[in-house]
Amino acid sequence: MITSPVGLKQINNSEDVAIIQKLLNFRKDLTKSLTDVKVDGVLGIKTLEHLRLVQKISQIKQDAIVSPFGVTLKVLWPLEFGKPTGYGIRGKDSYGEGHHGASRGSRVHDGADYVSVPGQKVKAPMSGVVTKISRPYRTGIDALILSGVEILASDGSKAWVWYIQPDPYVVGSVVKAGTSVLGIATTLTNRYKNGITDHVHLRIHDANGNKVNPATLIPS
Ligand SMILES: [Zn+2]
DSSP: OOSSOEETTSOOOHHHHHHHHHHHHHOHHHHTTOOOOOOSSOOOHHHHHHHHHHHHHTTSOOSOEEOTTOHHHHHHSOOOBOOSSSSOBOOOBTTBOOSTTOEETTEEOOSEEEEOOTTSEEEOSBOEEEEEEOOSOSSHHHHHHOEEEEEEOTTSOEEEEEEEEEOTTOTTOEEOTTTSEEEEEOOOTTTOTTTOOOEEEEEEEOTTSOEEOGGGTSOO
């Protein structure tokens, strides 16, 4: 979620500091009576005060430093999962089944397909920060219409959510699983004309880069 350490005598890239400031303001349960920090990307006394309080309440080392994938970041924004569309996994249609590991001819399905209604809001399946736009197709009309996002979690897990029209300002935003809106579901019927069930394709890798079956993580 951050590229280098934030805190006293650390690198403090302004984008990283801003993400930590946003997280601190989201976690009123940890910052208690302290008023919001200004999200300006500048590490000041107030941000350090917030960090120390979060570390004290969480009973971890009070060094006011947040490292990428470190314990303070995991405390601030824990790895959590939520339903992206509110619907279940796509059953059998003329293009196959939507569960992880389903047959796709010579290969297997590397994600899980959650049924969607085109136009509906699609929510973050995993807590983290939206790092970039991720496109399922590189060329043609589908590359323009069918899009998605990549999310990085505090422990290094990654999720890709495809077949949505991402919100214009979603890249760089902090998202909470099952709550934060990533964008709007798009229809797949232009590419798959023979009767596909509209869905979002969700792929998840754990912190070590191993593929994980999303259905084992997403609450049903
Ligand atoms: Zn799929």
